[in-house]
Amino acid sequence: MGIINKFSFIFLVIFLALSANAEVQRHRFVIQATKVKRLCKTHNTITVNGMFPGPTLEIKNGDTLEVQVVNKARYNVTIHWHGVRQMRTGWADGPEFVTQCPIRPGGSYTYRFTVQGQEGTLWWHAHSSWLRATVYGALIIRPREGKSYPFPKPKRETPILLGEWWDTNPIDVVREATRTEAAPNVSDAYTINAQPGDLYKCSSKETTIVPIDSGETNLLRVINVALNQPLFFKVANHKLTVVGADASYTKPFTTSVLMLGPGQSTDVLIRGDQPPSRYYMVTSVVLPIKIK
Secondary structure (H helix, E strand, O other): OHHHHHHHHHHHHHHHHHHHOOOEEEEEEEEEEEEEEEOOEEEEEEEEOOEOOOOOEEEEOOOEEEEEEEEOOOOOEOEEEEOOOOOOOHHHOOOEOOOEOOEOOOOEEEEEEEOOOOOEEEEEEEOOOOHHHOOEEEEEEEOOOOOOOOOOOOOEEEEEEEEEEOOOOHHHHHHHHHHHOOOOOOOOEEEEOOEOOOOOOOOHHHOOOOOOOOOOEEEEEEEEOOOOOOEEEEEOOOOEEEEEEOOEEEEEEEEOOEEEOOOOEEEEEEEOOOOOOOOOEEEEEOOOOOOO
Protein backbone atom coordinates (compact mmCIF):
# COMPACT_ATOMS: atom_id res chain seq x y z
CA MET A 1 0.00 0.00 0.00
CA GLY A 2 2.86 2.36 0.86
CA ILE A 3 4.50 1.65 -2.49
CA ILE A 4 1.27 2.47 -4.33
CA ASN A 5 0.91 5.72 -2.41
CA LYS A 6 4.52 6.65 -3.14
CA PHE A 7 4.10 6.14 -6.88
CA SER A 8 0.80 8.00 -6.81
CA PHE A 9 2.57 10.92 -5.14
CA ILE A 10 5.36 10.87 -7.73
CA PHE A 11 2.80 10.85 -10.55
CA LEU A 12 0.96 13.76 -8.94
CA VAL A 13 4.14 15.82 -8.58
CA ILE A 14 5.10 15.18 -12.23
CA PHE A 15 1.59 16.04 -13.40
CA LEU A 16 1.54 19.26 -11.40
CA ALA A 17 4.99 20.19 -12.71
CA LEU A 18 3.84 19.74 -16.31
CA SER A 19 0.64 21.68 -15.68
CA ALA A 20 2.44 24.57 -14.01
CA ASN A 21 3.82 25.88 -17.32
CA ALA A 22 0.60 25.34 -19.29
CA GLU A 23 -1.44 28.39 -20.26
CA VAL A 24 -4.94 29.16 -21.50
CA GLN A 25 -4.73 30.88 -24.90
CA ARG A 26 -7.88 32.88 -25.62
CA HIS A 27 -8.97 34.15 -29.04
CA ARG A 28 -12.08 35.59 -30.67
CA PHE A 29 -13.14 34.67 -34.19
CA VAL A 30 -15.67 36.90 -35.94
CA ILE A 31 -17.07 35.17 -39.03
CA GLN A 32 -17.97 37.92 -41.49
CA ALA A 33 -18.19 38.89 -45.15
CA THR A 34 -15.16 40.86 -46.32
CA LYS A 35 -14.40 42.37 -49.71
CA VAL A 36 -11.54 40.34 -51.23
CA LYS A 37 -10.08 41.01 -54.67
CA ARG A 38 -8.55 38.14 -56.63
CA LEU A 39 -8.15 37.57 -60.38
CA CYS A 40 -9.27 41.16 -61.10
CA LYS A 41 -12.65 40.74 -59.36
CA THR A 42 -13.87 41.72 -55.90
CA HIS A 43 -16.07 39.30 -53.96
CA ASN A 44 -17.83 39.41 -50.60
CA THR A 45 -15.80 36.57 -49.14
CA ILE A 46 -16.49 34.86 -45.80
CA THR A 47 -13.46 35.39 -43.55
CA VAL A 48 -12.37 35.36 -39.92
CA ASN A 49 -11.73 38.80 -38.39
CA GLY A 50 -11.59 40.24 -41.90
CA MET A 51 -8.40 38.27 -42.63
CA PHE A 52 -7.74 35.91 -45.55
CA PRO A 53 -6.20 33.54 -44.68
CA GLY A 54 -7.45 33.70 -41.11
CA PRO A 55 -5.26 34.30 -38.05
CA THR A 56 -2.42 31.95 -37.18
CA LEU A 57 -2.87 30.51 -33.68
CA GLU A 58 0.27 29.70 -31.68
CA ILE A 59 0.22 27.57 -28.53
CA LYS A 60 2.53 25.22 -26.62
CA ASN A 61 2.17 21.49 -26.07
CA GLY A 62 -0.02 21.22 -22.96
CA ASP A 63 -1.79 24.56 -23.38
CA THR A 64 -5.55 24.98 -23.42
CA LEU A 65 -7.04 26.77 -26.40
CA GLU A 66 -10.25 28.76 -25.94
CA VAL A 67 -11.83 30.35 -29.01
CA GLN A 68 -15.09 32.27 -29.02
CA VAL A 69 -16.67 32.16 -32.48
CA VAL A 70 -19.16 34.93 -33.29
CA ASN A 71 -21.11 34.35 -36.50
CA LYS A 72 -21.89 37.59 -38.36
CA ALA A 73 -22.14 35.87 -41.73
CA ARG A 74 -25.33 34.73 -43.45
CA TYR A 75 -24.45 31.04 -43.29
CA ASN A 76 -24.38 28.48 -40.50
CA VAL A 77 -20.83 27.69 -39.44
CA THR A 78 -18.68 25.50 -37.20
CA ILE A 79 -14.89 25.42 -36.75
CA HIS A 80 -12.90 22.17 -36.89
CA TRP A 81 -9.44 21.84 -35.32
CA HIS A 82 -7.89 19.61 -37.93
CA GLY A 83 -5.68 16.87 -36.50
CA VAL A 84 -6.06 17.84 -32.83
CA ARG A 85 -6.49 14.82 -30.56
CA GLN A 86 -9.58 15.75 -28.62
CA MET A 87 -8.87 13.98 -25.34
CA ARG A 88 -12.21 13.84 -23.50
CA THR A 89 -13.37 16.96 -25.38
CA GLY A 90 -14.88 15.38 -28.47
CA TRP A 91 -17.69 17.95 -28.45
CA ALA A 92 -15.09 20.61 -29.33
CA ASP A 93 -14.01 18.88 -32.56
CA GLY A 94 -16.34 20.94 -34.74
CA PRO A 95 -17.92 18.87 -37.57
CA GLU A 96 -21.39 20.23 -38.22
CA PHE A 97 -24.22 17.92 -37.07
CA VAL A 98 -21.66 15.38 -35.82
CA THR A 99 -20.26 16.88 -32.61
CA GLN A 100 -22.43 20.00 -32.50
CA CYS A 101 -25.25 21.92 -34.11
CA PRO A 102 -24.03 24.75 -36.33
CA ILE A 103 -23.58 28.28 -35.05
CA ARG A 104 -26.45 30.16 -36.66
CA PRO A 105 -26.14 33.70 -38.04
CA GLY A 106 -26.08 36.10 -35.10
CA GLY A 107 -25.07 33.33 -32.69
CA SER A 108 -21.83 32.45 -30.92
CA TYR A 109 -20.10 29.41 -29.46
CA THR A 110 -16.92 28.92 -27.44
CA TYR A 111 -14.54 26.03 -28.15
CA ARG A 112 -12.24 24.95 -25.32
CA PHE A 113 -9.80 22.03 -25.39
CA THR A 114 -6.28 21.09 -24.30
CA VAL A 115 -3.58 20.04 -26.75
CA GLN A 116 -1.50 17.19 -25.31
CA GLY A 117 1.38 15.23 -26.81
CA GLN A 118 1.42 17.04 -30.14
CA GLU A 119 4.05 19.44 -31.52
CA GLY A 120 4.37 20.91 -34.98
CA THR A 121 1.82 22.19 -37.47
CA LEU A 122 -1.93 21.65 -37.76
CA TRP A 123 -4.69 23.95 -38.93
CA TRP A 124 -8.27 25.02 -38.32
CA HIS A 125 -11.09 25.53 -40.81
CA ALA A 126 -14.83 25.91 -41.19
CA HIS A 127 -16.67 22.59 -41.24
CA SER A 128 -19.95 23.73 -42.80
CA SER A 129 -20.60 23.24 -46.51
CA TRP A 130 -17.73 24.77 -48.52
CA LEU A 131 -16.99 27.69 -46.19
CA ARG A 132 -13.58 26.18 -45.55
CA ALA A 133 -12.56 27.38 -49.03
CA THR A 134 -11.88 30.76 -47.36
CA VAL A 135 -12.31 30.21 -43.60
CA TYR A 136 -9.03 28.65 -42.50
CA GLY A 137 -5.70 29.31 -40.79
CA ALA A 138 -2.62 27.66 -39.31
CA LEU A 139 -2.38 26.18 -35.81
CA ILE A 140 1.22 26.05 -34.56
CA ILE A 141 2.04 23.89 -31.52
CA ARG A 142 5.44 24.63 -29.99
CA PRO A 143 7.35 22.53 -27.44
CA ARG A 144 6.62 22.93 -23.74
CA GLU A 145 8.38 25.65 -21.77
CA GLY A 146 12.06 24.74 -21.42
CA LYS A 147 11.94 22.19 -24.25
CA SER A 148 13.30 22.63 -27.78
CA TYR A 149 12.91 21.24 -31.28
CA PRO A 150 14.73 17.94 -31.99
CA PHE A 151 16.54 19.75 -34.83
CA PRO A 152 18.63 22.95 -35.01
CA LYS A 153 16.53 25.99 -34.17
CA PRO A 154 15.54 27.82 -37.38
CA LYS A 155 16.18 31.52 -37.82
CA ARG A 156 12.61 32.16 -38.93
CA GLU A 157 9.35 30.24 -39.32
CA THR A 158 6.72 30.78 -42.01
CA PRO A 159 3.31 29.10 -42.49
CA ILE A 160 2.76 28.15 -46.14
CA LEU A 161 -0.91 27.44 -46.87
CA LEU A 162 -1.60 25.78 -50.22
CA GLY A 163 -5.17 26.49 -51.26
CA GLU A 164 -7.72 27.06 -53.99
CA TRP A 165 -9.69 30.06 -55.19
CA TRP A 166 -13.03 30.09 -56.99
CA ASP A 167 -13.93 33.20 -58.96
CA THR A 168 -17.44 32.90 -57.55
CA ASN A 169 -19.12 32.02 -54.27
CA PRO A 170 -17.89 28.52 -53.24
CA ILE A 171 -21.26 27.84 -51.59
CA ASP A 172 -22.96 28.33 -54.96
CA VAL A 173 -20.46 25.93 -56.54
CA VAL A 174 -21.30 23.06 -54.21
CA ARG A 175 -25.04 23.80 -54.32
CA GLU A 176 -25.01 23.64 -58.12
CA ALA A 177 -23.11 20.34 -57.98
CA THR A 178 -25.70 18.95 -55.57
CA ARG A 179 -28.57 20.15 -57.76
CA THR A 180 -27.16 18.67 -60.97
CA GLU A 181 -25.58 15.59 -59.34
CA ALA A 182 -22.38 16.44 -61.23
CA ALA A 183 -18.86 16.99 -59.96
CA PRO A 184 -18.30 20.54 -58.68
CA ASN A 185 -16.46 22.99 -60.91
CA VAL A 186 -12.70 22.99 -60.39
CA SER A 187 -11.13 26.05 -58.81
CA ASP A 188 -9.95 28.99 -60.91
CA ALA A 189 -6.55 29.29 -59.22
CA TYR A 190 -4.24 27.53 -56.80
CA THR A 191 -2.87 29.77 -54.09
CA ILE A 192 -0.04 30.16 -51.59
CA ASN A 193 -1.20 32.00 -48.47
CA ALA A 194 -4.39 32.91 -50.37
CA GLN A 195 -2.47 34.60 -53.23
CA PRO A 196 -2.54 33.17 -56.79
CA GLY A 197 0.88 34.54 -57.77
CA ASP A 198 2.62 35.68 -60.95
CA LEU A 199 1.04 33.22 -63.38
CA TYR A 200 -2.51 34.51 -62.84
CA LYS A 201 -4.03 37.78 -64.02
CA CYS A 202 -4.00 40.79 -61.67
CA SER A 203 -1.98 38.83 -59.12
CA SER A 204 1.74 39.55 -59.50
CA LYS A 205 1.88 42.49 -57.05
CA GLU A 206 0.47 40.39 -54.20
CA THR A 207 2.59 37.29 -54.78
CA THR A 208 3.56 35.72 -51.45
CA ILE A 209 7.20 36.49 -50.53
CA VAL A 210 9.30 34.53 -48.01
CA PRO A 211 12.67 36.17 -47.19
CA ILE A 212 15.67 33.93 -46.46
CA ASP A 213 19.11 35.40 -45.76
CA SER A 214 22.24 33.73 -47.10
CA GLY A 215 23.46 30.97 -44.82
CA GLU A 216 20.41 30.89 -42.55
CA THR A 217 17.98 28.02 -42.07
CA ASN A 218 14.23 28.67 -42.01
CA LEU A 219 11.31 26.46 -41.10
CA LEU A 220 8.41 26.29 -43.55
CA ARG A 221 5.15 24.96 -42.13
CA VAL A 222 3.42 23.70 -45.28
CA ILE A 223 -0.31 22.90 -45.13
CA ASN A 224 -2.64 21.71 -47.89
CA VAL A 225 -5.87 23.63 -47.20
CA ALA A 226 -7.40 22.76 -50.60
CA LEU A 227 -10.85 21.21 -50.53
CA ASN A 228 -10.27 18.07 -52.58
CA GLN A 229 -6.94 18.25 -54.40
CA PRO A 230 -3.60 16.65 -53.49
CA LEU A 231 -0.95 19.29 -54.20
CA PHE A 232 2.76 19.37 -54.94
CA PHE A 233 5.05 21.99 -53.38
CA LYS A 234 8.55 22.97 -54.47
CA VAL A 235 11.05 25.82 -54.07
CA ALA A 236 13.19 26.32 -57.18
CA ASN A 237 16.85 25.22 -56.82
CA HIS A 238 16.44 24.32 -53.14
CA LYS A 239 16.26 21.11 -51.14
CA LEU A 240 13.74 20.64 -48.34
CA THR A 241 14.54 18.69 -45.17
CA VAL A 242 11.38 17.14 -43.74
CA VAL A 243 11.36 17.22 -39.92
CA GLY A 244 7.68 16.80 -39.07
CA ALA A 245 4.24 15.89 -40.37
CA ASP A 246 0.78 16.45 -38.90
CA ALA A 247 2.12 17.66 -35.52
CA SER A 248 4.55 14.76 -35.07
CA TYR A 249 8.32 14.79 -35.54
CA THR A 250 9.87 12.53 -38.16
CA LYS A 251 13.33 11.18 -38.83
CA PRO A 252 14.77 13.98 -41.03
CA PHE A 253 15.12 13.30 -44.74
CA THR A 254 15.79 15.51 -47.75
CA THR A 255 13.65 15.90 -50.84
CA SER A 256 13.13 18.44 -53.61
CA VAL A 257 9.33 18.08 -53.85
CA LEU A 258 6.52 17.58 -51.34
CA MET A 259 3.14 16.05 -52.06
CA LEU A 260 0.38 16.69 -49.54
CA GLY A 261 -3.15 15.34 -49.52
CA PRO A 262 -5.98 17.66 -48.50
CA GLY A 263 -5.63 18.50 -44.80
CA GLN A 264 -2.05 17.27 -44.44
CA SER A 265 0.81 19.37 -43.06
CA THR A 266 4.58 18.97 -43.37
CA ASP A 267 7.35 20.88 -41.57
CA VAL A 268 10.49 21.40 -43.65
CA LEU A 269 13.81 23.16 -43.15
CA ILE A 270 15.15 25.22 -46.04
CA ARG A 271 18.63 26.70 -46.13
CA GLY A 272 19.74 29.85 -47.93
CA ASP A 273 22.60 28.07 -49.69
CA GLN A 274 22.03 29.38 -53.23
CA PRO A 275 23.27 32.64 -54.81
CA PRO A 276 21.16 35.62 -53.63
CA SER A 277 18.21 35.96 -56.01
CA ARG A 278 14.47 35.39 -56.25
CA TYR A 279 13.35 31.77 -56.40
CA TYR A 280 9.79 30.71 -57.09
CA MET A 281 7.72 28.66 -54.67
CA VAL A 282 5.30 26.54 -56.67
CA THR A 283 2.19 24.57 -55.85
CA SER A 284 0.57 22.38 -58.47
CA VAL A 285 -2.25 19.90 -58.69
CA VAL A 286 -1.48 16.22 -59.22
CA LEU A 287 -2.31 15.78 -62.90
CA PRO A 288 -3.52 12.43 -64.27
CA ILE A 289 -1.22 10.84 -66.85
CA LYS A 290 -2.45 8.57 -69.61
CA ILE A 291 -0.40 5.39 -69.96
CA LYS A 292 -0.37 4.00 -73.50
